[in-house]
Amino acid sequence: MAWRIKKAWLLTLIICLIPLLWLFIDVALNNLGSNPIQALHIRLGDWSLRFLCLTLAITPIQTIMRWRGMADYRQLFGMYAFFYATLHLLVYLLVDHNLEWSLIGTDIIESPYIWFGLLAYIIVFLLGITSSKLAKKWLGKTWKKLHRFIYIAAGAAVIHYFWQLKGNLAEPLLYVITLFLLLGFRMLIWATNLKLNKMMLPKGRK
Numbered sequence: 001m002a003w004r005i006k007k008a009w010l011l012t013l014i015i016c017l018i019p020l021l022w023l024f025i026d027v028a029l030n031n032l033g034s035n036p037i038q039a040l041h042i043r044l045g046d047w048s049l050r051f052l053c054l055t056l057a058i059t060p061i062q063t064i065m066r067w068r069g070m071a072d073y074r075q076l077f078g079m080y081a082f083f084y085a086t087l088h089l090l091v092y093l094l095v096d097h098n099l100e101w102s103l104i105g106t107d108i109i110e111s112p113y114i115w116f117g118l119l120a121y122i123i124v125f126l127l128g129i130t131s132s133k134l135a136k137k138w139l140g141k142t143w144k145k146l147h148r149f150i151y152i153a154a155g156a157a158v159i160h161y162f163w164q165l166k167g168n169l170a171e172p173l174l175y176v177i178t179l180f181l182l183l184g185f186r187m188l189i190w191a192t193n194l195k196l197n198k199m200m201l202p203k204g205r206k
């Protein structure tokens with residue numbers, strides 16, 4: 001049974017690399033359209049946001065299914081959000097701007113949507129480097145508080161997405177709705193737990 005669970009996790013780990021493989025194939029076949037750098041950028045940013053949403057979806061799924069065995073998947077999807085965001089940032093720095101720091105500095109100052117991208121990235125980076133079991137043990141209660149920042153990262157990423165948008169609103173709207181539903185679910189659980197805790201307190205201690 002344990003091996004079956006490990007196999008499913010390994011399979012998921014490999015499946016999550018398909019978007020990257022697909023991108024490599026499109027680069028090799030010159031299949032990225034008239035603006036390949038922009039296409040590269042967009043595809044990596046989109047996948048980072050998708051993995052961020054998947055990470056957020058794990059807790060509601062666990063609550064609905066009453067099964068606590070998906071924490072490893074939450075960590076895996078979170079690491080992939082970090083991985084694709086890092087590639088997205090590297091394309092911006094290396095391919096788009098050739099590491100010309102004065103150009104990068106000016107672009108960052110002039111483009112507020114990049115500030116939100118950077119905020120999302122800093123959070124995803126901090127969560128990525130503290131996602132191991134060792135870091136969890138070491139940080140104790142702070143770990144949970146720190147990892148709640150994932151909602152701020154997702155919110156900042158969606159603002160980053162909306163702000164740079166040139167046309168179609170349908171896809172970013174889908175992310176906003178998903179995020180609201182996931183956050184709404186979390187708040188509902190939190191409010192229910194608070195109510196239950198209050199009901200269980202001895203009368204004199206309310």
Ligand code: HEM
Nearest residue numbers: 038041042045046048049085092117118120121124157161
């Ligand atoms: C967790 C962090 C981040 C996420 C999830 C993210 C996600 C996204 C998404 C979804 C898009 C829009 C793609 C589309 O139009 O379909 C985008 C665009 C973009 N992002 Fe990010 N991003 C992040 C961080 C950053 C950072 C740190 C930078 C640069 C410093 C950056 C630079 C850009 C640029 C320049 C675009 C516009 C691409 C274009 O249309 O030319 N992003 N990002």
